Every structure is written in structure tokens, then in C-alpha cells.
Amino acid sequence: MRLSRYFLPVLKENPAEAQIVSHRLMLRAGLIRQASAGIYSWLPLGFKVLRRLEEIVHEEQQRAGHMPMLMPTIQSAELWKESGRYEDYGQEMLRITDRHKRDMLYGPTNEELITDIFRNAVNSYKDLPLTLYHIQWKFRDEIRPRFGVMRGREFLMKDGYNFDLTMEDALHAYNRHMVTYLRTYERMGLKAIPMRADGGPIGGDYTHEFLVLAETGESEVFYDSAVTDLTLGDRDIDFDDVDQCRAIMEEFTTPYARTDETHDEALFGAIPEERRRTARGIEVGQIFYFGTKYSEPMGATVVTENAERVPVHMGSHGIGVSRLVGALIEANHDEKGIIWPEGVAPFPVGIVNLKQGDAGTDDVCESLYGQLIKAGLDPLYDDRNERAGSKFATMDLIGCPWRITVGPRGIKNGVVEVTSRRTGESEEMSAEAAIAKLT
Numbered sequence: 001m002r003l004s005r006y007f008l009p010v011l012k013e014n015p016a017e018a019q020i021v022s023h024r025l026m027l028r029a030g031l032i033r034q035a036s037a038g039i040y041s042w043l044p045l046g047f048k049v050l051r052r053l054e055e056i057v058h059e060e061q062q063r064a065g066h067m068p069m070l071m072p073t074i075q076s077a078e079l080w081k082e083s084g085r086y087e088d089y090g091q092e093m094l095r096i097t098d099r100h101k102r103d104m105l106y107g108p109t110n111e112e113l114i115t116d117i118f119r120n121a122v123n124s125y126k127d128l129p130l131t132l133y134h135i136q137w138k139f140r141d142e143i144r145p146r147f148g149v150m151r152g153r154e155f156l157m158k159d160g161y162n163f164d165l166t167m168e169d170a171l172h173a174y175n176r177h178m179v180t181y182l183r184t185y186e187r188m189g190l191k192a193i194p195m196r197a198d199g200g201p202i203g204g205d206y207t208h209e210f211l212v213l214a215e216t217g218e219s220e221v222f223y224d225s226a227v228t229d230l231t232l233g234d235r236d237i238d239f240d241d242v243d244q245c246r247a248i249m250e251e252f253t254t255p256y257a258r259t260d261e262t263h264d265e266a267l268f269g270a271i272p273e274e275r276r277r278t279a280r281g282i283e284v285g286q287i288f289y290f291g292t293k294y295s296e297p298m299g300a301t302v303v304t305e306n307a308e309r310v311p312v313h314m315g316s317h318g319i320g321v322s323r324l325v326g327a328l329i330e331a332n333h334d335e336k337g338i339i340w341p342e343g344v345a346p347f348p349v350g351i352v353n354l355k356q357g358d359a360g361t362d363d364v365c366e367s368l369y370g371q372l373i374k375a376g377l378d379p380l381y382d383d384r385n386e387r388a389g390s391k392f393a394t395m396d397l398i399g400c401p402w403r404i405t406v407g408p409r410g411i412k413n414g415v416v417e418v419t420s421r422r423t424g425e426s427e428e429m430s431a432e433a434a435i436a437k438l439t
């Protein structure tokens with residue numbers, strides 16, 4: 001992409017309405033614009049990151065055998081009356097009446113709809129296990145929408161639902177989701193710690209929230225610092241292997257880590273003092289096992305081997321995809337702007353031409369640009385007629401992991417400069433070496 005043709009409306013000043021750094025930077029770097037309270041438009045740069053996160057979520061879900069689908073944003077109230085949640089959900093639910101005076105709602109989550117799809121299509125234990133998921137916009141009329149996309153009213157969520165014959169099978173689905181989530185966040189360059197949580201309106205005894213530590217997080221968390229040393233890395237995982245998935249779940253949930261809702265002072269106090277941590281965290285996902293909470297009232301049953309009809313065991317598993325963009329920035333920025341982890345950067349590399357219009361620098365930039373595209377990278381070439389200082393400031397603000405700077409002086413010596421956004425370190429090398437380094 002050539003910056004001269006890109007839509008990147010950056011702001012010079014800090015927007016007064018933004019209280020936290022990720023919100024400020026998302027507005028300043030032209031990722032989002034507010035449409036109304038808690039509702040945002042995603043501009044090209046922000047949309048690119050959002051799509052990248054969706055891709056990672058899709059890949060990791062499908063790796064585990066979970067099937068993508070798409071349910072609508074608008075749902076009929078009927079199903080929610082069946083489950084009993086139409087009344088329970090309260091004012092967070094946006095209720096809509098259509099022209100025929102039918103009660104509709106903008107889905108805050110999808111347990112009812114997916115259970116309805118399941119009960120109309122599946123009848124036999126032979127069709128289990130089954131895990132379906134989608135990535136779709138949700139609406140919750142939050143009392144205090146704030147912090148930009150972190151607590152929006154309209155937000156993008158991945159929500160997945162498992163259907164199993166027994167509790168044991170459903171707990172395997174739970175552990176499998178735990179593993180896919182650990183992989184997903186690690187690929188995004190985030191440390192998200194699974195913490196024992198509270199069921200809330202979705203209900204259920206087995207539930208973990210995934211929290212990213214950040215001062216601006218809305219949850220108070222308590223943990224054993226040993227948990228932050230754990231990483232999944234690129235272990236070979238067989239998602240059908242019940243023992244392996246359980247072992248990984250146990251590995252990551254044995255050190256004490258809880259949100260304030262389930263915090264236990266006595267257990268916490270038993271951790272050696274030097275490892276006890278109290279901090280704040282951002283909830284970026286949550287997994288639940290809730291058994292037959294929906295299948296029973298809604299009649300989602302299957303016939304077993306012994307010709308008995310039983311309600312299926314279910315769980316639901318969410319990732320806050322749009323919130324993650326904010327969480328990523330909270331965890332990766334400096335005073336100049338965003339520092340995207342390599343796995344999620346909208347552009348992996350930016351090219352800065354220090355003397356636009358100079359035949360020498362233009363040639364080298366064009367050639368670098370073309371070769372990086374050929375190598376499968378997606379470079380952002382700042383080909384505008386701007387001062388060097390302003391070009392650097394833009395690149396630093398939008399946070400491409402690498403910058404290649406091309407100037408007349410370097411060209412005389414046959415070199416360009418390659419700079420890491422994270423460390424700030426620069427290295428001079430030939431254009432060929434720069435391409436080899438980045439590809």
C-alpha cells in the first residue's frame with residue numbers, strides 16, 4: 001500500500017474524550033472513529049488488524065476441529081422466553097419491535113439460537129461430539145460504555161458452543177478450548193492468563209476467564225507469579241487426546257490465579273510471599289461448561305446407544321475480538337505510539353523515502369516495495385511529499401514492527417537503514433540484505 005493513496009486520518013492532538021492509552025492511540029492512529037456512544041466505525045488500518053485477529057481465531061478453532069458458521073445479529077425474542085433469559089438479561093439487552101409488533105433483539109450472545117439449530121437437526125448420539133462457532137457482532141447496552149472498543153456497546157465476539165453426550169466429553173471440549181485459547185493469544189503476542197472466574201448470567205461451575213495484565217484493566221486479579229512463566233509454545237497438540245488436553249489445562253490452572261469474584265484470601269496467603277501478585281487485568285475471553293442448563297429447558301436431546309433420550313451437555317466459549325485490539329495496544333506501546341507484535345501488525349514493514357521525488361531514492365524505494373510484495377509481505381510505503389520528521393512520527397504512531405529508511409546519503413554508500421520499532425535499534429545494510437532479513 002502506498003501511503004499517498006491510503007485513508008489514514010491521523011490526529012496530531014490527543015482526543016480529550018479518551019481516558020486510556022489504547023483509546024487515544026486508536027483514535028490518533030486512525031484505526032477507529034466513534035459513531036455514537038460505544039459504537040465505532042473501523043477505518044482501514046483498524047479493520048486490517050481486526051481481520052488479522054479474526055484470521056488467527058479461525059485458524060486455531062479449525063485446527064481443533066471446531067466448525068465456523070454465521071448466525072444473525074438480530075434474533076427473535078421467542079427463544080429467549082423459552083430459556084427464561086428474556087426477563088433475566090435486563091437492560092443490557094437491546095430490544096427491538098418490528099413492523100408486525102414482534103419482539104426482536106440484537107443478540108448479546110447466542111446460546112439460545114445455537115441450541116435451537118442443534119435441536120432441530122441432531123437426534124442421535126452418533127452425531128456427537130459437535131462444536132460450532134461464529135465471529136459476529138454483538139450488542140450489549142452497557143451502562144458505562146468506555147475505553148473505546150474495550151467496553152463498547154456493539155463489539156465483535158467469537159463465540160463457540162460444544163454439544164456432547166456426557167459431562168466427561170463436555171469437559172474434554174472445555175479443556176480443548178482452553179488449549180486453543182492459549183495458542184490463540186500466544187500467536188497474537190499476548191500473555192493472557194486463565195483465571196478461575198464466576199459464571200455470571202451465562203451460568204456454570206466450570207469457567208475460566210483469560211486476562212491480560214494491564215493497569216487500566218477493569219478486573220482486580222490475584223495470582224501466583226509462577227503462572228506468568230508458563231508458555232505453550234509450538235508443542236505438538238492432538239486435540240482428540242483427552243489426557244494431553246487435560247494435562248495442559250491442569251498445567252496452566254494449577255498455580256493460583258483468580259479474579260476478585262472467586263478470590264480466596266486463605267489460598268492466596270499460602271503462596272510464598274515473593275510470588276504473590278495483585279494486579280489489574282483485561283478480560284479477553286472466557287470459557288464455560290454449563291451442562292444441561294439450556295438443553296434441558298429447550299429440549300436439545302439425543303437418543304443414546306440404549307435408546308434413551310437425554311439432554312446434551314454444553315459449554316460456550318467466547319473471545320472478545322474487538323476488545324483484543326485495545327488490549328494489544330495497552331500491552332504494546334510507548335510514548336510515540338503503537339508497537340504491534342509481529343503476528344498482528346497491519347503492515348509488517350514501512351518504507352520511508354527521505355527525499356520523495358529524488359530519482360535515486362524513488363528507484364530504491366520502488367524496487368524494495370515491489371520485491372517485498374513479491375515475497376508475500378504487505379509493506380506500507382510512505383511516498384508522500386512530507387518532511388522526514390513527520391514521516392517517522394507517522395510510522396512510529398501506527399507501529400509497523402520494521403521500518404526501512406531510504407535516503408540519498410545511504411544510497412551513495414549502497415545502504416538503507418532497517419529499524420526495529422520495538423527496540424529502536426537501527427542497522428545499515430544493502431537493500432537486498434534488508435529484504436532477506438524481513439522475509
Ligand code: ATP
Nearest residue numbers: 149150151152155157283284285286318319320323
Ligand atoms: P465483561 O466482564 O468485561 O463485561 P463479560 O464477562 O460480560 O465481559 P462474556 O459474556 O464473557 O463477557 O463475553 C465474552 C468476551 O466478549 C469477553 O471475555 C470480552 O472479551 C468480550 N466482551 C464482553 N463485553 C464486551 C464489551 N462491552 N465490549 C467489548 N468486548 C466485550
Ligand code: MG
Nearest residue numbers: 092140142200
Ligand atoms: Mg459484561
Ligand code: MG
Nearest residue numbers: 200209283286
Ligand atoms: Mg466478565
Ligand code: MG
Nearest residue numbers: 209283285286
Ligand atoms: Mg465473561
